[in-house]
Amino acid sequence: MSDGTFAPRLTRAQFLKSVSLAAVGLALPGVVGAAQAAGLTILETGSSLLYPLFNLWVQGYSKIDPSLRITTQSTGSGTGIAQAIAGIAQIGASDAYMAGPQVKKNPTMLNIPLAISAQNIVYNLPGLNGSALQMSGPVLAGIYSGKITNWNDKAIAALNPGVALPNHTILPIHRTDGSGDTFIFTQYLSKSTPEWASSVAYGTTVSWPAVQGGIGAIGNPGMVQTTAQNPYSIAYVGVSFLAQVQAAGLGVSPLQNKAGKFVLPNPQTIVAAASGLIDSTPADQRISLIFADGEMAYPIINYEYAIVNAKQPNAALAKAIKGLLTWAIDPMGGSTGDYLSKVHFVALPDKIRMQSHARIATIAS
Amino acid sequence: MDSAPTGLARSVAKGKGRKGSISPFRMTLIGLAGVIPVVIGAVLLFLVVYAWPAIRFNGIDFLLTKTWDLGNLYADPVPRHGVLAPIGATYGCLVFVAGTLASSFLALLVAVPISLGIAVFLAEGVKRVLRTPFAIVVELLAVVPSVVYGLWGIIVLVPIAAHIIAPVLAAVFPFIPFLAQAGGSGFGLLSSSLVLALMVIPVITITVFEALNRIPKEAKEAAYALGTTKFEMVFFTMLPMIRPAIIGAIILGLGRALGETMAVLMVSGGALNYMPTTLMSPISTMASFILSQLDSAEQDQSGLAVQSLAEIAIVLFVITVIVNIVARLMVRKGAGVSR
Numbered sequence: 185m186s187d188g189t190f191a192p193r194l195t196r197a198q199f200l201k202s203v204s205l206a207a208v209g210l211a212l213p214g215v216v217g218a219a220q221a222a223g224l225t226i227l228e229t230g231s232s233l234l235y236p237l238f239n240l241w242v243q244g245y246s247k248i249d250p251s252l253r254i255t256t257q258s259t260g261s262g263t264g265i266a267q268a269i270a271g272i273a274q275i276g277a278s279d280a281y282m283a284g285p286q287v288k289k290n291p292t293m294l295n296i297p298l299a300i301s302a303q304n305i306v307y308n309l310p311g312l313n314g315s316a317l318q319m320s321g322p323v324l325a326g327i328y329s330g331k332i333t334n335w336n337d338k339a340i341a342a343l344n345p346g347v348a349l350p351n352h353t354i355l356p357i358h359r360t361d362g363s364g365d366t367f368i369f370t371q372y373l374s375k376s377t378p379e380w381a382s383s384v385a386y387g388t389t390v391s392w393p394a395v396q397g398g399i400g401a402i403g404n405p406g407m408v409q410t411t412a413q414n415p416y417s418i419a420y421v422g423v424s425f426l427a428q429v430q431a432a433g434l435g436v437s438p439l440q441n442k443a444g445k446f447v448l449p450n451p452q453t454i455v456a457a458a459s460g461l462i463d464s465t466p467a468d469q470r471i472s473l474i475f476a477d478g479e480m481a482y483p484i485i486n487y488e489y490a491i492v493n494a495k496q497p498n499a500a501l502a503k504a505i506k507g508l509l510t511w512a513i514d515p516m517g518g519s520t521g522d523y524l525s526k527v528h529f530v531a532l533p534d535k536i537r538m539q540s541h542a543r544i545a546t547i548a549s
Numbered sequence: 550m551d552s553a554p555t556g557l558a559r560s561v562a563k564g565k566g567r568k569g570s571i572s573p574f575r576m577t578l579i580g581l582a583g584v585i586p587v588v589i590g591a592v593l594l595f596l597v598v599y600a601w602p603a604i605r606f607n608g609i610d611f612l613l614t615k616t617w618d619l620g621n622l623y624a625d626p627v628p629r630h631g632v633l634a635p636i637g638a639t640y641g642c643l644v645f646v647a648g649t650l651a652s653s654f655l656a657l658l659v660a661v662p663i664s665l666g667i668a669v670f671l672a673e674g675v676k677r678v679l680r681t682p683f684a685i686v687v688e689l690l691a692v693v694p695s696v697v698y699g700l701w702g703i704i705v706l707v708p709i710a711a712h713i714i715a716p717v718l719a720a721v722f723p724f725i726p727f728l729a730q731a732g733g734s735g736f737g738l739l740s741s742s743l744v745l746a747l748m749v750i751p752v753i754t755i756t757v758f759e760a761l762n763r764i765p766k767e768a769k770e771a772a773y774a775l776g777t778t779k780f781e782m783v784f785f786t787m788l789p790m791i792r793p794a795i796i797g798a799i800i801l802g803l804g805r806a807l808g809e810t811m812a813v814l815m816v817s818g819g820a821l822n823y824m825p826t827t828l829m830s831p832i833s834t835m836a837s838f839i840l841s842q843l844d845s846a847e848q849d850q851s852g853l854a855v856q857s858l859a860e861i862a863i864v865l866f867v868i869t870v871i872v873n874i875v876a877r878l879m880v881r882k883g884a885g886v887s888r
Contacts, residue, residue, distance in 0.1 A: 260844035283623045285850040355734060360819030360833075362845030385637075389845035391618035392821050399734045399831060400819020402841070406703070413708055414734045 224504050229257040230264015230277035231364055232403060233301055233422045234488045237527045238277060241518045245511055252504050261364040262388055268491040269293060274505055276491035279364020279422075280388060281470035292494045295470050296543045297487035297536055298512055299519065299529040300458055302423040302449040303368055305437040305484075308411050309335065309350065313435035316448075318343045320440035321376025321475070321483070327418060328356050328373065329380065330395040335416060343440070353397050355417035357410050360400035362388040365407075368474060368486045369420040375475040376442075376483070408432055420484075423449055424527035441483045442475050449482045454530045457481035462535050469539055487536075488529065492547060499549040509544045513537050596863050603856035606632040607640050611860060614641020616822050619845065619854050626851040633851045640857040642864055647824055648832030649865070651738055652813065653806035656745035661799060663746075664753035669783055671754075672761035684758065691751035699815030702744040707816055710743070711735030715829050726827065733829035736818030741832060744812050749802035756801060760794030761787060793880045800876035807869055810836040835865040 228238055235258035242254045259267075261278035268276030269290050281295045305319055323339050326332035332339055336349040359366045370386035384390050392398065399417070401410040404425045411419045412432040421429055429436065438446035447453045457476040465471050475483045490509055496502040512518035519531040532540060597604070604611075606629070620638030627636055671683055711734055719731035764787055772786040788795070818831025819841065825832045833841075839858050846854035 262844035262847045266847040283848060283850065285622070285625050286848065288625075289850050358819075360814070361841045362843075362848075385621055387619060387622055387845065388848060389619065389842060391616065391639075394821075394823035397734070399736050400817075400821070400833075401736075402815060402819075406815075409703065410734070410736070414711075417734075 223253075224251065224500060225253040225255065226275060226501075226504060226508065227255045227257070227267075227273045228275040228277060229259050229267050229273040230275075230491070231261045231279050231488065232258040233279055233364060233424055234277040234298070236424060237299065237488075237523065237529060240523050240526065241508075241512050244518060244523065245508055248511060248517075249504070249507060252508070254508070260362050260388075261367075262362045265491050268493060271493065271497075274492070274496070274501065275509075278489045278491050279486055280367040281472075281487070281489055282491065287468070287470070294490075294492045294494050294543050294546065295468060296490045296492060296509060296540050297469055297532055298490050298509070298540070299488045299524060299531060300454055300473070301486055301488050301527075301529050302454050302482055303365060303484040303486075304421050304423055304426060304429060304449060305418065305439060306408075306411055306421050306429050306434045307418040307437060308415050308434050310415050312347065312350075313433055315347060315435070317347065317435055317437050318440065318446045319437040321372055324418075325373040325377035325380040327354050328358070328395065328398075329384065329393045330398075333396065343446075350416070352416045355397040355399060355414050356395055357399045357401050357407060357414070357417050357419035358392055359389075359402070359407065361402050363403075364388060364486070365404065365420055365422050366390065368484055371472055371474045372439075372484045375472075376440075404428075408434070424529065426528050439483050441479075441481050442477055443479050443481070445479055447480060447482050449485070449528075451530050453480050453482035454485050455533070457483070457485050458530070458533055458536075462533050465536060465539065467539070467542075469536075469543065487532075494546050494548065496547060496549050502547050502549045506544050506547050509547075510541065513540050593863070593866060596859050596866070600856045600859035600863060602632050603640065603853055603860045606630045606634060606853060607857065607860065611640060611642055611857075612646070612864070613643060614639065615643050615824060616641050617644070617842075619849060622848050622850070626853075632853065634853050635849060635851055638851075638853060640853075640860075642835065642861050644820060644822065644824060645833050645835045645838045645861060646864065646868070648738070648741075648817065648820060649807060649834040649836070649868070651825055652741040652745055652817075652832060652834060653803055655738065655742035656749055656806045657799060657803060659742065659746040660749040660753060660802060664750050664798070664802075665757060665788070665795070667750070667754045668757035668761060669787075671758050673779065673783060673787075684755075687751050687754050687758075689751075690747070691755065695748065695809060695812040696815075698744050698748055699812035702740055702812060702816035706743055707735035707740050709735075710737075710740045710829070714739065718828065728828055730827040730829045733827075734818065734831075735829075736816055737820075737829050737831040738817075738825050739828045740816040741813045741834070744816055745806045745809055748809060748812065749806050752805055753798040753802045756798035757791065757795055760791040760798075764790055796876060796880045800873060800880075803872060803876075804869065807865070807872070808836050809834075810840050813837045814841055835861050 235256060238256045242256060261280055264276035264278050265282055267273040279301065282293060287293065307317060309317065320343055323332060323343060326339060333353060334351060335354055336351045341349055367386060367388045370384065370390050374381040374386045384393065399410055401407045404422050407419045407421050408425055408428045411417050411434055436448060438448050440446055456478045458473055460477045460481060461471060461473055473485045473487065492505060496505065513532055515531055524531055616639045618637060618639045620635030622635055624636055626633040667687065671680055675683060715733055716731045718728045722728040768786060768790065769782060772782040777785065813834050814837035817833055817837060820831040820833045839861055842858060846858055849855065
């Protein structure tokens with residue numbers, strides 16, 4: 185601690201020089217970054233569903249580009265999109281593609297699919313959690329709009345012949361916070377049930393009809409916990425929380441798809457649902473994969489999007505973002521089974537990956 | 550507190566250094582003190598200016614409507630009431646005002662008697678050696694982050710509310726509809742109020758305890774000299790003497806309860822579009838609703854959703870100010886009576 189032993193004192197001129205150098209470094213990060221390929225930081229923020237996967241990617245990518253600093257945040261899809269538009273975050277993570285009016289207002293924003301996710305319908309019925317109670321869009325819409333209120337309702341019995349359903353009020357649980365899971369769940373209800381489409385419709389939050397016994401929960405962990413604590417409840421939970429759902433001993437419902445078949449989410453049924461929509465995916469890649477055609481198609485799947493501005497402030501940053509995203513969707517890079525199976529996601533089909541590559545290639549300064 | 554100012558105190562109170570001129574010290578203090586009203590005014594002004602399109606769009610119905618519907622964010626907004634709004638958008642804050650007032654009021658109903666009891670116990674009922682450790686524990690309660698209370702609420706309190714408190718109340722008071730609803734989820738008014746009560750108790754306790762400590766020994770001795778028991782001394786001499794402090798403490802606690810966000814959000818059950826009817830009803834409070842809805846509101850390109858959230862903030866602000874003014878009037882009246 186003795187003064188001047190190790191650090192030689194700076195003269196006033198030296199001090200000013202070092203300060204001004206630091207100022208130049210702060211003012212021109214692009215130039216310095218390009219010259220030294222160091223000190224670049226990418227902020228990723230948004231979807232809590234994509235967050236665990238992004239953290240795995242950050243670890244993996246640090247071996248490929250050790251100089252790049254990547255910060256990840258789990259803030260919600262709406263915040264992810266908003267901060268990407270505002271330029272606060274370089275990558276906004278979202279379970280939902282940007283809305284039409286939003287794209288019109290921000291034409292340089294890209295919606296880039298990174299992987300495919302799905303959603304489980306889970307329930308807590310004492311004695312029946314092992315018996316894979318079957319559900320359909322219209323029945324779920326009836327439950328969430330308060331038209332079907334008892335577990336022994338004949339609409340539920342019709343889907344589950346031979347199951348002794350309890351005479352008990354249904355407790356439908358929904359997300360209170362804005363959520364991509366609410367977006368895809370309500371989109372399934374909208375596409376399968378015209379009355380839902382014309383009354384409640386879909387969004388990251390919707391104006392939930394008042395249902396006796398209905399509960400609002402926060403986040404996917406809150407959904408699992410609330411379902412586990414409340415017998416006779418039903419909820420929708422992102423597929424990356426399957427392990428927690430199973431640990432809590434909850435039931436997972438096979439869902440009725442457009443072809444009338446009941447299917448559970450797994451790599452086969454997710455790919456089956458996605459593959460039917462490959463050819464109709466538009467160039468801007470904003471498409472709903474909900475309630476897809478196909479015998480084996482699971483009805484609630486979605487692209488996990490990176491929302492990125494095609495116009496970045498400098499070339500170094502654009503290059504870094506391109507490198508990261510290209511690696512993330514590479515089947516030899518971030519889209520191997522090692523990464524995706526941990527969160528039960530599925531890699532993009534080849535043609536969609538090529539589309540994503542084409543979008544990534546347009547990122548520039 | 551009541552002693553006449555000494556000569557030194559009087560000159561400090563006048564604050565003048567040399568005759569006529571205002572000292573730099575006083576100038577600095579005025580400047581620093583001015584920061585608070587300026588900041589409060591600036592925040593309110595910002596909120597009103599920012600929320601103005603929503604205030605115009607919603608009108609007085611904002612305070613009377615139970616429905617909160619962002620409308621269709623995936624179609625182009627259309628002009629309505631002179632503002633571009635998503636199709637089907639309706640914003641009303643009645644449910645959140647009701648949830649805020651109900652949970653805060655119930656929290657005080659629980660917290661005030663307990664806090665007074667703890668404060669009296671600390672001041673009079675416990676040996677001097679044990680007083681400090683007890684007081685430290687109470688103060689610790691005040692610094693626990695609210696998210697910790699929320700987590701405790703979800704894991705411990707909510708199941709207790711659902712499986713013990715609700716059935717017991719329903720069995721004991723089957724004739725009172727407000728209390729007689731068994732079989733809820735536990736998320737709702739009761740759990741929110743109890744979590745709030747727990748957060749408010751240390752605030753009230755500490756303030757009242759300090760006021761009790763400032764009571765001169767002579768006053769207590771005088772009461773004893775008249776032959777009162779300890780109980781009578783506390784209830785008829787000490788507590789009336791600090792009535793303004795008690796009301797002030799309750800207002801501090803109410804302020805915390807009205808504005809509490811995270812802990813309530815975690816246990817309130819997130820009610821939307823319906824009013825609480827029983828102790829077990831899910832609720833939403835204004836502060837927690839703003840937090841939980843901001844993410845989705847940001848997807849509204851018309852901006853009306855976020856502006857309507859700002860309007861809720863204005864309503865919360867106004868309610869808080871009204872509560873404070875009423876409390877101040879009560880303190881003044883209470884002070885007049887006790888002297």
